[in-house]
Amino acid sequence: MAKLQPLGSRVLLKRISVQSKGGILIPDSAKEKPAEGIVVACAQGDEASKESDFTKLAEGSRVLFSSYSGMEVQFEGEEFVVVSLKDILGVLPS
Secondary structure, eight states, X not given: OOOOOOOTTEEEEEEOXXXXXXXXXXXXXXXXXXXXXXXXXXXXXXXXXXXXXXXXXXXXXEEEEOTTOSEEEEETTEEEEEEEGGGEEEEEOO
């Protein structure tokens, strides 16, 4: 998908929006950013190999992460979030 490769113990995510089940319309300015994403790429190398949690992540994994963590980046016209591995709270079932 993306050619952007995170370094250190970071993960590149694509946010996925979760639809409200109540049908209430909330303006975009009042909405909280979704804290779910799809793993696009994981860091590789010495630092990443020390982290046992990296073995649980694979491209396409759906994860839950801290709402206000990470750095938003735009790359080749798409929006991504680069988060530290410690900010990933868990892997969700697909």
